[in-house]
Amino acid sequence: MRYVDEFRDPAAAGRLADRIRATVTRPWTLMEVCGGQTHAIVRFGIDRLLPEGVSLLHGPGCPVCVTPVGIIDQALALAARPGITLCSFGDMLRVPGTSGDLIAARTVGADVRVVWSPLDALAVARASPERQVVFFAVGFETTAPAVAMAVHRAAAEGLENLSFLVAHVLVPPALAAIAGARPRAVDGFLAAGHVCAIMGVDEYRPLAERYRVPIVVTGFEPLDLLQGMLQCLQQLEGGRAEVENAFARTARDDGNAAARAMIERVFEVVPRAWRGLGTLPDSGLGLRPAYAHLDAVERFDLAGIQGREDPRCRAGDVLQGQLLPTDCPEFDRACSPDRPLGAPMVSAEGACAAWHRFRRHT
Amino acid sequence: MKRIQMAHGGGGRLMQQLLREHVAAVFGEPVMHHDGAVLVGAMADGELVMTTDASVVTPLFFPGGDLGKLAVYGAVNDLAVTGARPVALSLALVLEEGLPLETLDRLLASVKAAADEVGVSVVTGDTKVVERGGCDRIYAATTGIGRRLPGVRIDARRVREGDRVLLSGDIGRHGVAVLSAREGLSFGGAVESDCAPLWGPALDLLTAVPSAPFLRDCTRGGVAAVLHELARAAGVSVSVEEASVPVSEPVRGACAILGLDPMSLACEGRFLAVVPPAHVDAALAALSEHSQCPGAAVVGTIGAADPGGAVWLTTAFGQERPLDYPSGEHLPRIC
Numbered sequence: 001m002r003y004v005d006e007f008r009d010p011a012a013a014g015r016l017a018d019r020i021r022a023t024v025t026r027p028w029t030l031m032e033v034c035g036g037q038t039h040a041i042v043r044f045g046i047d048r049l050l051p052e053g054v055s056l057l058h059g060p061g062c063p064v065c066v067t068p069v070g071i072i073d074q075a076l077a078l079a080a081r082p083g084i085t086l087c088s089f090g091d092m093l094r095v096p097g098t099s100g101d102l103i104a105a106r107t108v109g110a111d112v113r114v115v116w117s118p119l120d121a122l123a124v125a126r127a128s129p130e131r132q133v134v135f136f137a138v139g140f141e142t143t144a145p146a147v148a149m150a151v152h153r154a155a156a157e158g159l160e161n162l163s164f165l166v167a168h169v170l171v172p173p174a175l176a177a178i179a180g181a182r183p184r185a186v187d188g189f190l191a192a193g194h195v196c197a198i199m200g201v202d203e204y205r206p207l208a209e210r211y212r213v214p215i216v217v218t219g220f221e222p223l224d225l226l227q228g229m230l231q232c233l234q235q236l237e238g239g240r241a242e243v244e245n246a247f248a249r250t251a252r253d254d255g256n257a258a259a260r261a262m263i264e265r266v267f268e269v270v271p272r273a274w275r276g277l278g279t280l281p282d283s284g285l286g287l288r289p290a291y292a293h294l295d296a297v298e299r300f301d302l303a304g305i306q307g308r309e310d311p312r313c314r315a316g317d318v319l320q321g322q323l324l325p326t327d328c329p330e331f332d333r334a335c336s337p338d339r340p341l342g343a344p345m346v347s348a349e350g351a352c353a354a355w356h357r358f359r360r361h362t
Numbered sequence: 363m364k365r366i367q368m369a370h371g372g373g374g375r376l377m378q379q380l381l382r383e384h385v386a387a388v389f390g391e392p393v394m395h396h397d398g399a400v401l402v403g404a405m406a407d408g409e410l411v412m413t414t415d416a417s418v419v420t421p422l423f424f425p426g427g428d429l430g431k432l433a434v435y436g437a438v439n440d441l442a443v444t445g446a447r448p449v450a451l452s453l454a455l456v457l458e459e460g461l462p463l464e465t466l467d468r469l470l471a472s473v474k475a476a477a478d479e480v481g482v483s484v485v486t487g488d489t490k491v492v493e494r495g496g497c498d499r500i501y502a503a504t505t506g507i508g509r510r511l512p513g514v515r516i517d518a519r520r521v522r523e524g525d526r527v528l529l530s531g532d533i534g535r536h537g538v539a540v541l542s543a544r545e546g547l548s549f550g551g552a553v554e555s556d557c558a559p560l561w562g563p564a565l566d567l568l569t570a571v572p573s574a575p576f577l578r579d580c581t582r583g584g585v586a587a588v589l590h591e592l593a594r595a596a597g598v599s600v601s602v603e604e605a606s607v608p609v610s611e612p613v614r615g616a617c618a619i620l621g622l623d624p625m626s627l628a629c630e631g632r633f634l635a636v637v638p639p640a641h642v643d644a645a646l647a648a649l650s651e652h653s654q655c656p657g658a659a660v661v662g663t664i665g666a667a668d669p670g671g672a673v674w675l676t677t678a679f680g681q682e683r684p685l686d687y688p689s690g691e692h693l694p695r696i697c
Contacts, residue, residue, distance in 0.1 A: 001611055001614050001615055001618070004614070004615075004618055008678060010678050010679050010680070013679055042683075043677070043683070044677050044678075044679055044681065045677055045679055045680075045681025045682075045683060046679075048681055049679065049681075063696050064696060089694065089695065089696040090692075090693030090694035090695060091693050091694070091695045091696055092696075093693055094693065114693065114694060116545055116547070116694055138696060139696050142696075143696055222679065337689060338689065347695075348621055348693070348695035348696075349695065349696075357684070357686045358683045358684065358686075359683065359684070360684060
């Protein structure tokens with residue numbers, strides 16, 4: 001399969017691992033920012049190909065995981081109201097709110113639909129004019145363009161029964177929070193290649209400069225990950241702190257102009273609460289005033305709903321790379337994919353889920 | 363368009379008309395004289411095996427199959443993997459008021475064709491109609507009776523350390539075919555369901571290797587679920603080489619895009635077999651004759667006794683990791 005097989009070639013991976021071994025002279029800690037990368041690393045065992053002394057930390061790059069419990073509770077409250085259809089990406093359904101999740105809501109009659117694209121929500125709204133349809137808009141810059149397109153079309157069509165519960169977050173502010181922490185646990189970052197495909201590699205240059213930290217834009221297949229790590233380690237060994245692009249087949253310096261324009265048109269940068277990290281300034285996307293009439297929080301008066309995270313869940317520490325999932329006292333005890341205490345254990349990209357699936361016996 | 367009405371399940375004239383014109387027309391008149399079928403000679407020798415299967419699917423027709431085929435193959439394949447030659451099937455239908463009769467006819471014709479393909483008869487059945495909204499168009503239940511091959515004993519507890527694990531063909535096509543049809547997704551050409559009768563390959567494999575201790579069709583939960591059931595039932599660990607698991611290109615592509623694991627995708631025409639190492643070649647040769655066994659391959663090995671029944675996967679990078687026991691739901695991920 002093109003673009004997959006050649007990036008999963010074990011012999012080539014072995015050669016990259018050899019080059020990494022030959023490069024490293026002292027311990028380094030790298031953080032991959034994206035949950036998709038976390039899963040690939042653990043699934044393929046990439047971390048085990050690295051020399052002793054090179055550690056990987058898993059960053060706050062799973063959009064499901066960083067969505068705070070308060071917004072999950074808002075979604076649950078919407079789902080519980082008669083006459084409302086909640087459309088969501090699939091992996092939000094099992095994320096626990098203060099009590100229960102959307103799958104449990106569905107068993108008691110809530111109309112919760114899994115959609116593959118935000119644009120599917122428009123079709124649902126058109127097909128059910130008697131119902132209020134809400135799209136649960138979660139994600140980083142990767143899903144923002146499609147959500148923006150859906151918002152824009154809903155406004156253009158004058159669809160009065162569609163609105164958006166927006167929980168969009170941005171990568172650079174989270175990266176800055178981790179890079180700016182003292183003491184800093186991370187020596188270099190692997191940035192998420194698909195985020196950069198939208199926003200552009202250039203977005204990360206001020207961060208590398210300001211925090212004196214190497215950032216390598218990295219893809220998701222085993223060879224992509226090893227190449228990103230190699231370049232990051234070469235920078236660290238050489239005393240450099242630059243932005244490099246190890247995912248050039250997809251990510252360009254200026255990203256995808258059309259996608260960025262659509263985001264810019266619909267969204268503005270707002271403060272956003274992150275699970276376990278608190279509220280970070282300028283870290284999320286919210287609807288611009290021109291689209292405020294499509295904001296579900298306003299339409300259904302949800303602002304007062306505040307969630308309460310399970311105090312046993314240490315998602316914040318895991319998301320900042322301060323705690324390995326297996327070091328959490330509740331890992332595979334009180335917390336498992338069937339009875340999660342927090343989102344990282346159930347999301348397809350969550351670090352705890354990755355370790356549960358791929359490492360729990362080891 | 364003619365549609366199912368409540369009276370079609372009411373036990374009166376309309377029901378008789380439905381049975382006569384739509385069911386007996388397909389399966390033959392004698393079926394209708396009694397509710398019970400007499401199986402002449404079925405008990406003459408050997409052991410009888412009985413299985414039952416409920417079939418529901420959306421959409422009713424999907425690339426490579428339909429509900430009718432699933433209903434027949436579901437029961438036939440359950441018999442096949444216990445080493446039993448299918449003798450007779452029953453078919454019970456729950457119909458939703460308003461179901462177009464044309465849809466019913468198409469599905470019944472498909473049931474007949476699938477049963478004929480295996481050489482088994484549908485000898486009895488039942489039909490109920492529920493109000494619109496009471497079910498989703500049509501549900502089918504099949505019960506199958508089969509006669510076990512002499513000398514064959516499929517029992518997970520008979521697997522031994524060092525036995526090899528085989529798959530009868532490439533995996534995951536049914537899961538991707540139904541998902542694509544349901545969600546309107548396309549992956550560089552339609553993926554056709556693997557749904558197929560497994561009695562032929564099972565018979566040839568068990569004839570070639572009568573000592574094979576384990577055979578199981580991989581349906582919901584896919585190969586991963588069968589491996590876990592095997593490991594737990596046998597009280598052994600099982601190791602699988604990821605690179606040797608046959609997965610077709612379009613299925614791999616769909617999995618890469620959707621974040622699905624082919625190991626946990628449903629199949630409807632594949633089985634997993636365990637054979638002693640000395641008989642691997644004979645088993646593969648037996649499968650190679652069958653069109654429903656493309657890419658049959660040895661994928662793993664039975665390990666040492668392990669009451670917990672761990673299942674290990676060795677990745678192409680030589681890393682060993684536990685194979686997930688699928689929870690039973692596929693939730694598409696965000697990005």
